[in-house]
Amino acid sequence: MTGEPSPSPSPAAAALGQRERFLLAVVAVLLAVLVFLFQGGLRREAPLERLARQSLDLPVALSDGRPTLVEFYADWCEACRAMAPAMEVIEDQHHRELDVVLLNVDNPRWQGELERYEVNGIPQLELFDGQGQAIGRSLGARSRSELEALAGALIAETPLPRLAGIGSTSPIAQGAAAALAGPRSHG
Numbered sequence: 706m707t708g709e710p711s712p713s714p715s716p717a718a719a720a721l722g723q724r725e726r727f728l729l730a731v732v733a734v735l736l737a738v739l740v741f742l743f744q745g746g747l748r749r750e751a752p753l754e755r756l757a758r759q760s761l762d763l764p765v766a767l768s769d770g771r772p773t774l775v776e777f778y779a780d781w782c783e784a785c786r787a788m789a790p791a792m793e794v795i796e797d798q799h800h801r802e803l804d805v806v807l808l809n810v811d812n813p814r815w816q817g818e819l820e821r822y823e824v825n826g827i828p829q830l831e832l833f834d835g836q837g838q839a840i841g842r843s844l845g846a847r848s849r850s851e852l853e854a855l856a857g858a859l860i861a862e863t864p865l866p867r868l869a870g871i872g873s874t875s876p877i878a879q880g881a882a883a884a885l886a887g888p889r890s891h892g
């Protein structure tokens with residue numbers, strides 16, 4: 706090897722190298738786009754996620770003069786996810802008349818509410834009148850027509866519909882709660 710410079714490539718060889726680099730760049734961009742799409746890029750947000758992100762804080766909802774429907778849910782709950790499109794329709798149709806609030810049971814931020822409303826299954830709906838007073842509870846998944854009936858009753862301030870798993874709430878007299886046995890009590 707002498708210190709002589711290497712011969713420069715012919716124009717045809719240089720053109721071939723540029724085409725190969727361009728083709729390689731195009732393939733790299735296509736692969737990056739495919740990876741992005743397969744990783745869920747530009748995926749439309751699910752109704753449950755959208756409702757949870759948009760919902761008011763519970764204290765705000767309970768004090769704004771509108772009836773409130775609170776759903777305790779979890780991301781992994783199939784019934785909650787199945788109910789979400791109907792909940793989204795209810796929220797869209799009645800957002801000026803009714804507050805829809807979603808609270809994730811897996812979020813430690815809501816531990817106080819989980820205890821206060823004795824959540825032990827999901828989905829659980831807590832129903833409040835316009836003054837923020839609890840007037841009912843619904844346990845289990847609800848169809849769109851059932852959710853519409855509940856929302857309609859809350860908005861119209863009429864009695865809740867008679868559906869399986871729906872109950873009215875009644876206040877417990879001060880001091881009486883201590884005399885009641887809890888669900889984990891054995892005495």
